Amino acid sequence: MDIARDATLHQRILNDLESQIVSGAWAPGHRLPFEVDLAKQYGCSRMTVNKVMTQLAKAGLIERRKKSGSFVTQPQAQSAVLEIHDIKTEVASLKLAYSYALLVTTERDADIEDRRRLGLEKAGPVLEVRCIHLAAGDPFCLEERLINLDVVPDARHADFSTIAPGPWLLERAPWTAAQHNIQAVGADRDMAKLLKLKPETACLVIERRTWNTIGPVTHVRFTYPGTRHRVVADFQPSSSQPR
């Protein structure tokens, strides 16, 4: 990669070191030159090098040990993190009035499909909740949720007509792991009707399964009219500081 001619020294050093690491020229475990040596090499002060190295360390590319030096870390698999988003906030950020309506709740023993959705091995009591989120009175997204009552028994007595199951669960059963599944589908007849769309309109479907230390907590499927809404993902893998 070429470096812009007018890049700052900081950027140049950062780029150089990063290239060595990312390219694999410096394998994990490799010790970087000492700060003073790099400073001499670039003809700058140790402070400048120090700031670069601090940034690399924050980014997780290197690990620093006093007296020993700085070392390239094992590349951690690039895991994708999608933060659980709150629809109310999402709507609020659009400066639209938020409202919410419970459609139906059903308690039953997990059937095959329920077990697939939750990733359950055996049957067990589950609660199905269907509800709709509205923005400025219009359908914003449909929520189809399955809650594992073995893990969250209290959900039986929750009043989901006044609070959406998402926020309710977030308070009571914080998740420790989750998996997302995003796809585009054409709306079927029922979906189109609920979201007030023409059939076959492209919709964005976000499915999320969450676990806590006990087991699978919930599976939820959000269906958004795809052309109006979107998911934004900000990235911060390498040398930038995570939020």
Add this chain to the structure above:
Amino acid sequence: MDIARDATLHQRILNDLESQIVSGAWAPGHRLPFEVDLAKQYGCSRMTVNKVMTQLAKAGLIERRKKSGSFVTQPQAQSAVLEIHDIKTEVASLKLAYSYALLVTTERDADIEDRRRLGLEKAGPVLEVRCIHLAAGDPFCLEERLINLDVVPDARHADFSTIAPGPWLLERAPWTAAQHNIQAVGADRDMAKLLKLKPETACLVIERRTWNTIGPVTHVRFTYPGTRHRVVADFQPSSSQPR
């Protein structure tokens, strides 16, 4: 939560400022005290305050404008990190034969739309690449890419008929930040033809903009037939306080 008594000054300032921002005491748009004033307030040098503010800016909590000061940014909707995926690998994991075809490349000066896609302020040379990825001979996804030649001038002489621009860039211009945008759209006539679909079929569109330390590197739009393919994102809970 109390702040450790032996926290460094840097940490203390960071914590204080962060608290004001996340608590909402300083609303988005609020101007932070000037560096010199904060320095006076904490009885430290401007450099120390500057480092903290630089960090906050990198974290996206504040925006800094010369002469004007530093301002709390609008809280961007819940961010998410999606893995940069390699289509060849994706296809291979389906145990399908992968192939690739270059459709067209165009070099030009960035027009308004190009600048929007890349997030460029001024015009500059860009390279547009359209190509298609095939799985077992069938269209798998269409790639529409824009490369910032100011940052990656070598791309001019790359032969994208033999290597896809994604892998090529990954080697030469490692990204340090990226932003994703996922939405569902119905295929238009051209898209339907290229992907061998019926018009209006729901498609998953993934847009990605990547930066390195120098500037915007590339913008790419992948269009997948949405019903056949999907994006999976694995999660980790955000360890509340990014530091």
Add this chain to the structure above:
DNA sequence: CCGGAAAACATGTATATACATAATAATCGG
């Protein structure tokens, strides 16, 4: 030869200073 004190060493944090850069504010000529 062992254990512990001391020295050497690399990084961590903070300071004061200097000059560059970009944006705004003030000024002045026409």
Add this chain to the structure above:
DNA sequence: CCGATTATTATGTATATACATGTTTTCCGG
């Protein structure tokens, strides 16, 4: 009163310096 020039201001980057903090190495007494 407009518009171009200049000054001011806040941040951006870099320097040299100082001392603190953990580690590792060295060395020395027993």
